[in-house]
Amino acid sequence: xxxxxxxxxxxxxxxxxxxxxxxxxxxxxxxxxxxxxxxxxxxxxxxxxxxxxxxxxxxxxxxxxxxxxxxxxxxxxxxxxxxxxxxxxxxxxxxxxxxxxxxxxxxxxxxxxxxxxxxxxxxxxxxxxxxxxxxxxxxxxxxxxxxxxxxxxxxxxxxxxxxxxxxx
Numbered sequence: 001x002x003x004x005x006x007x008x009x010x011x012x013x014x015x016x017x018x019x020x021x022x023x024x025x026x027x028x029x030x031x032x033x034x035x036x037x038x039x040x041x042x043x044x045x046x047x048x049x050x051x052x053x054x055x056x057x058x059x060x061x062x063x064x065x066x067x068x069x070x071x072x073x074x075x076x077x078x079x080x081x082x083x084x085x086x087x088x089x090x091x092x093x094x095x096x097x098x099x100x101x102x103x104x105x106x107x108x109x110x111x112x113x114x115x116x117x118x119x120x121x122x123x124x125x126x127x128x129x130x131x132x133x134x135x136x137x138x139x140x141x142x143x144x145x146x147x148x149x150x151x152x153x154x155x156x157x158x159x160x161x162x163x164x165x166x167x168x
Contacts, residue, residue: 040137040138040139040140040144040146040154040157040158041137041138041146041154041157042154042157043153043154043155043156043157044153044154045153045154046151046152046153046154047062047065047137047148047152047153047154048062048136048137049061049062049136050062050132050133050136052125052127052132052133053125054123054124054125055115055119055124055125055126056119056123056124058123060100060123060125062152065098065100065148065152067098067148067149067150067151067152068097068098068147068148068149068150068155069097069098069099069100069147069148070091070092070095070097070098070099070100070122070145070146070147070148071099071100071101071102071137071145071146071147071148072084072088072099072100072101072102072118072122072143072144072145072146073101073102073104073133073134073137073139073142073143073144073145074088074101074102074103074104074114074118074142074143075103075104075105075129075142075143076103076104076105076106076109076110076111076114077105077109078142078143080142080143080159081114081142081143084143084145084160084161085114085117085118085143086117087161088101088118088143088145088161089117089118089120089121091161092121092122093121097147098123099121099122099123100122100123100124100125101118101122101123101124101125102124102125102126102127102131102133102134102139103115103118103124103125103126103127104126104127104128104129104131104134104142105126105128106128106129107128111126141159142159143159143160144157144158144159145157145158145159145160145161145162147162
């Protein structure tokens with residue numbers, strides 16, 4: 001009988017410990033979600049300096065991008081990216097702005113379909129996760145679309161296309 005009482009007390013103490021740990025984790029998650037995550041560069045910020053090569057071998061940099069510009073960051077295998085990709089291509093077809101598309105894919109992933117679709121309307125750069133362009137622009141979620149206006153400053157940034165085609 002003593003063993004049974006000891007086992008019930010032990011299970012009860014483990015349950016209370018589990019409850020306390022769960023409450024602690026929930027509090028920490030709430031505290032972290034209250035702090036806004038670092039996102040893309042905010043509107044009004046000058047675009048960062050960068051230099052890279054497109055999939056067609058063309059060198060491109062912040063100086064050669066031109067303004068106004070439409071910049072899109074897409075990730076291979078990202079469902080929201082797949083949904084936004086046709087809309088981005090349509091917007092790019094209808095603009096006279098410079099268009100740059102960055103396709104982020106892990107080594108071994110085949111992003112040829114996204115790259116081919118974007119190459120019809122944009123200069124395309126492929127890079128691994130946390131690549132130089134993604135890091136320079138502070139992109140931490142996909143898809144991300146930026147518009148660049150006069151003075152090489154970011155006009156809009158977000159995870160969807162800006163509402164107005166002439167936002168830049």
